Amino acid sequence: MSDILLEIRNLSTYFETRSGVVKAVDGLDLTLRRNHTMCVVGESGSGKSMTASSILQILKRPGRIVSGEMIYHFRDGRTVDIARLDPNSKQMRAIRGKYISMIFQEPMTSMSPVHTIGSQISEMMLVHEDVSKAEAKARTIELLTRVRIPDAAARFSSYPFQLSGGMRQRAMIAMALACRPDLVIADEPTTALDVTTQANVLNLMREIQRESGISIMLITHDLGVVAEVADDVTVMYLGRTMEQANVFDLFNAPKHPYTRALLGSVPRLDLQRGERLTQIRGMVPNPFARPTGCPFVTRCPERRFGLCDRQEPDLYRLDGSTSRCFQHDPVHAAAWAQNDEVLA
Amino acid sequence: MIHFIAKRLVAMVVMMFLISVAAFVIIQLPPGDFLTTLVASMQQGSDVSQEQIAFLTRRFGLDQPLYIQYWRWISGILLEGDFGYSFQWKRPVAELIWDQLGFTMLLSLATLLFAWAISFPIGVYSAVKQYSIGDYIVTFIGFIGLAIPNFLLALVLMYIGFRYFGQSVGGLFSPEYRTAPWSWAKVWDLISHLWIPMIVIGAARTAELIRIMRANLLDELNKPYVTTARAKGLSEVRLILKYPIRIALNPFVSTVGWVLPSLVSGAVIVSVVLNLPTVGPLLLTSLQSQDMYLAGGFILLLSVLTLVGTIVSDILLAILDPRIRLE
Incomplete structure (x- = not known):
């Protein structure tokens, strides 16, 4: 039995609307391990929920998967590329609920x-x-x-x-x-609950995972929850993976400037009086006006002029994690380090 | 559930009392009264005798104060089923009403079933396939159905029925069956006459129900619980039938409340045009000729139908929706 449960490669989910194409998920890479908890974090509009809907192929119209693959490994060793299945097909329906199930945000309306x-x-x-x-x-x-x-x-x-x-x-x-099921996708399952109930529900999920060996993909924007339950973390921005790492690496040594920025905006007990939380400047760009170059370039505190706004970085493989930033690109790293002409 | 129904029934009784008072006041409102009309008609050589007037005066307490008149009227209805006397038809009101009521109910029920049977699948189709060509076509037909005055539709259908199907049109029976005893041939004759009024009276209602069903279902189709059902692996047909339609039905069944009375009173013009033996035309003439007990009887009847319709729809809703049942 493979250790990997679901491999998502270069997944793109677009919504072709009258006013243009919304690239909700745009070249996403993500690997889910069996019996592990993966947290997917990112601001609103980063494509977290759309990733979940894409995995189950329950996208609302006009959303559809335009490219990429989602290789699902069954227990018996068979694999299937979910992205190739017709959303209304029997095979897709057989996967929903039976192999991959979902917990939604608002249990009252869901x-x-x-x-x-x-x-x-x-x-x-x-x-x-x-x-x-x-x-x-x-x-x-x-x-x-x-x-x-x-x-x-x-x-x-x-x-x-x-x-x-x-x-x-x-x-x-x-x-x-x-x-x-082998995989439970939980889309912000505790957002609608009060803090005490939140903790109870999270504990319950952890306990069930330990007992029955399921994988959990938890979508959240609460980094506290991530620290609590995650084994692996994927940081998403504008439909792309910016960094994937195990939870310790992510919190101790965040690689990507966006991850660092997210962590810097979390209130901490060890802050000195008068010390301010850092905030990520600007806003998530309008889905119709995506920046050229790196998706995060408009807001990145470490961006390099002439590089980050021209070319788009790949997802670079590091020791046990991945990062989509030129500073981790063997080709550009030197140039990136020398070029201290940070865009103001 | 029993508690729920009991509460509705108690409210209904109270409501009935208030309505009966209102109905009585309404029939007393026009200037002149029953007696003066009778006396006037005597002078015109009508066959109403002095004794008859005296009897009616005593019977309905016409020389007594209003509240006693009301009591006589309502107790007659409740205790003896006596709705009073129609001056115009010179027959007891009850007889007149019951005569017509059977056919009215038959026609109403047939129309209601027709409207539901047509509008339900079309409404569902046009919601599920929103903005498809099919949706546009049924929406277009629906609006035409809403816009055409139904008496016009009646005339057109009568023409078609007569010209192309050689049917005797108007009324609910062909002349040879009108007074004949019931037989299968007569039932068939009735059915072949029923379709025109059914379509005519039902057309606007059907169009309206299509719009209601479409709007309700569109509201429900995008609700999170539908996505949940989809995520469970249910097939599209099964999940739409089980979840959103079930909830979209609520406003649909609550229409039954106002459908009952409006089928009776709303079809007056059509009934006149089609010469149908329903209560509509009778109500109209009774109001025109100040036939007070007949008019009062009708007003009371329509009110009862409204209340019954409301209670039926309340009970249906409670069956459908636990949030109402378990309030």
């Missing part, structure tokens, strides 16, 4: 208000597995117990609006786990 949580969870099993309704119900109650919903048998016939926010998200997690 569950049908007029169906019981029990029926919504057991539906997953009924769709993908050859089980009877009674079996599915028994397993659902078991799952609800496992995600620590008290009185699970009674909650089976509750409607989402009868549960608290934290409970709803637990039910959502139970739904994602229903068919024992």
Whole structure:
């Protein structure tokens, strides 16, 4: 069994609208390891959620995958390139929910208000597995117990609006786990919850991962959460991977200027009185006016005039991590170091 | 659920009382009253006798204060099913109403089913395939359906039915069946007459329901729970049928509340044009001729239908939507 679960290479997802093409995901590279947690971070509009939708091929119109590959490794060694599957095909539907499932941000709106949580969870099993309704119900109650919903048998016939926010998200997690998937994608699963509930939900996810050996792809913009749960981290900007590293390297020795800028904007306890948080100047560029050269060039504090605004850096392989910055390019590194003409 | 229905029923009884008072006040409003009209018609040589006037005066307490008149009227309806006496038709109001009510209900129900059966699939189609050519075509036809005055449509369909299908048009039966006892041939005759009024009365409603269904479903199709269902691996058809349509149905079934009474009163002109034996034309003439008990009976009946329709739609909604049921 391969250690790698999902390899995304050069994935591009575009939305062709009347006012132009929005490149939501633009040449993304990302590798998910089996039984590990990958956090995907980045500002709003960096394409995190679109990456998730692309993996499951549940993009809203007019979004579509225009290029790239997503090689998914089954447990038995077979592989499939998800990017080549038709979103409406049987094969794609067989992957959704069964091998890759998803936890959404807002459990209230992400569950049908007029169906019981029990029926919504057991539906997953009924769709993908050859089980009877009674079996599915028994397993659902078991799952609800496992995600620590008290009185699970009674909650089976509750409607989402009868549960608290934290409970709803637990039910959502139970739904994602229903068919024992290999990968659970969680798109900001704790954003809508209060801090205490957030911690509970994250602990629960970690615990389940340890027990059942699933991979989790957690989309978040909360670096605190990243430090807490991640094994690997992918930093995204304008639909591209800027840096991928394991969590210790990322926090101890961030490679990419964007990663450094993100980390610098997190409040810390060891700041001196009067010391200010750094902020990333400017805004995420308008999706129709992407900068030439490096995507981050308009806001980068370390950009080099004549280089970063002309050419686009590749994703360079470093020791155990990758970075999309010329300072890590063997060809340009020297030029980059000498050129101290930083764009003001 | 039982609690929910019980609450609605209690509210309905209170509402009924208020409406009956209002109906009674309305039929008392026009200048002149029942007695003066009777006396006037006697002078014109009508066959209403002095005894009859005296009897009616006693029966309805016409020389008594208003609240006693009201009590006589409403208790007659509640206890004996006696809606009063129609001066114009010289028959008890109840007889007149029941005569027509059966056909009215039949026509209303047929029209409602017709409107639902047509508008539901078309509405779903035009929402799921929004901005497709098919959507534009049904939307166009829908707007035409809304815009054509239905009496005009009635005339056109009558012409087509007569000219090309050789049907006897107007009414609900061909002349030879009108007084014949019920038989399969008569039922068939009824059905072949029913389609014109059904289409005419139902056209605007169908167009309206298509728009309602389309708008509702469009609202729901982009909701996160649909994406969740998709992420579960459900097929597109199955997930659309199970989730968004289920929720888009709410406003759809709540239309049943106002469909019932408006089918009765709204089809007056069509009924006149098509010569249908429904209550519509009767209501119209009773209002024109100040036939107070007949008019009052109708007003009361329409109100009851409104309330019944509302309660039916409330119950349907409660069945459909747990948020209402478990409030």
